[in-house]
Amino acid sequence: MITPPPNLQAQCPYCDTPITVHQKINPGYCGAAECLHKHAVHGDQLHRAAWLEKYEGDVAVAKERFLPEIEAQAAEAGIASDRIYVGAVPYTVTRMSPLPEDQRTAYLTHLSEITETAFASALPGAGDVKRTVDAQQGEPHPWNNAACGTCRGRCCKHQGGRYDAFQTVEHIQHMRQTRPEMSADDIIAHFTNALPEVSNEGSCVFHGPQGCVLERTDRADVCNTFRCDALERLAEDIQPDTVDAIALVSVGDAKAHDMNILMKRTE
Ligand code: SF4
Ligand code: SF4
Ligand SMILES: [Zn+2]
Numbered sequence: 001m002i003t004p005p006p007n008l009q010a011q012c013p014y015c016d017t018p019i020t021v022h023q024k025i026n027p028g029y030c031g032a033a034e035c036l037h038k039h040a041v042h043g044d045q046l047h048r049a050a051w052l053e054k055y056e057g058d059v060a061v062a063k064e065r066f067l068p069e070i071e072a073q074a075a076e077a078g079i080a081s082d083r084i085y086v087g088a089v090p091y092t093v094t095r096m097s098p099l100p101e102d103q104r105t106a107y108l109t110h111l112s113e114i115t116e117t118a119f120a121s122a123l124p125g126a127g128d129v130k131r132t133v134d135a136q137q138g139e140p141h142p143w144n145n146a147a148c149g150t151c152r153g154r155c156c157k158h159q160g161g162r163y164d165a166f167q168t169v170e171h172i173q174h175m176r177q178t179r180p181e182m183s184a185d186d187i188i189a190h191f192t193n194a195l196p197e198v199s200n201e202g203s204c205v206f207h208g209p210q211g212c213v214l215e216r217t218d219r220a221d222v223c224n225t226f227r228c229d230a231l232e233r234l235a236e237d238i239q240p241d242t243v244d245a246i247a248l249v250s251v252g253d254a255k256a257h258d259m260n261i262l263m264k265r266t267e
Contacts, residue, residue: 014038051229058088062249065256070247077263083244087237089147089230090154091252096198096209104195106163107205111191118172119184140224141235143246143262148231150248150260153211155228157203165204166220167191178217194218 010019012030019030029035063086071081160166175187182190196208206214216224227235238246247261 052233055088055230055233057254058251059086061251061254062086062088062247062256062259066247066249066259070245070259070261073261074245074263077245079244079263083242084247085238085243085245086247086249087147087230087234088251089151089248090228091250091255091257092152092154092157092200093252094152094209095201097201098197099195099199099205103163103205107165107195108188108192110164111167111188114167114169115172115184115187117169118176121173123176123180124173141231141238143234143238143248144227144231146246146260146262147234147248149211150250150258151211151230152209152250152258153200153203153207155226156207156212156223157200159226161204161220161223162202163205165206165214166222168220171220175218191218 010021010024011017012019012023012032012035014029014035015032017030017032023030027036027039029039067086070084070086074081074084172187175182194214195205196213198209199205200207200209204212206212212219212223214223234248244264245261247259249259250257
């Protein structure tokens with residue numbers, strides 16, 4: 001076997017096995033299964049670190065523009081500046097227009113199909129419909145609504161659901177359980193009437209100017225369970241006992257756009 005010259009040798013960073021420079025570049029380790037696992041974990045850590053660095057930058061941008069206003073509003077409510085938490089959420093570029101006919105038709109066809117299928121079977125018993133909302137996550141944090149309202153639905157625009165709003169047969173079956181007085185026609189009419197006059201271009205059919213136009217109970221499971229990195233960060237960061245005001249600022253393209261503030265009653 002030809003031994004590569006020293007400048008063409010490398011080592012797997014996880015098990016120290018000699019590897020070629022080509023392996024060092026791609027895939028970056030020796031190829032063994034246990035090193036693949038370590039490599040994936042390492043990649044995740046790098047991704048997380050990069051995201052956190054960006055998040056901290058976004059918070060700095062948010063404070064630069066809004067901190068005086070946030071502190072002034074908090075002071076009016078008797079809240080000291082060291083009891084304020086400032087967080088950043090994504091910014092959604094919104095371009096509103098009437099729903100294109102093909103998108104509307106595709107959604108209504110999907111709605112009819114899943115409703116028909118859901119009503120074609122016997123009414124499921126309580127607990128027979130698989131839902132993931134409560135079992136997996138418990139109650140959402142009280143600031144989530146404000147965070148998503150400030151962001152105005154970036155995930156709705158970027159995660160698909162454009163033609164089906166992520167609604168499934170299980171979703172309609174769950175409605176049959178919780179609202180047994182509604183017929184199939186009622187459910188179809190309910191969602192048809194909920195379609196906003198104008199919606200966010202290229203996004204979900206229910207993505208109105210201020211975010212989702214549906215009540216939480218009408219949204220698909222994934223809409224209620226999804227938490228973007230920013231919501232995860234807020235959940236890790238906010239200690240409700242030490243905070244009396246939570247200011248949420250949407251940041252995109254290194255600019256702070258909108259701000260909403262939640263305050264505890266102090267009297
Ligand atoms: S989950 Fe995240 S991306 Fe989606 S609306 Fe809420 S803050 Fe925005
Ligand atoms: S139904 Fe509402 S929350 Fe779900 S993707 Fe559509 S706009 Fe977003
Ligand atoms: Zn290795």
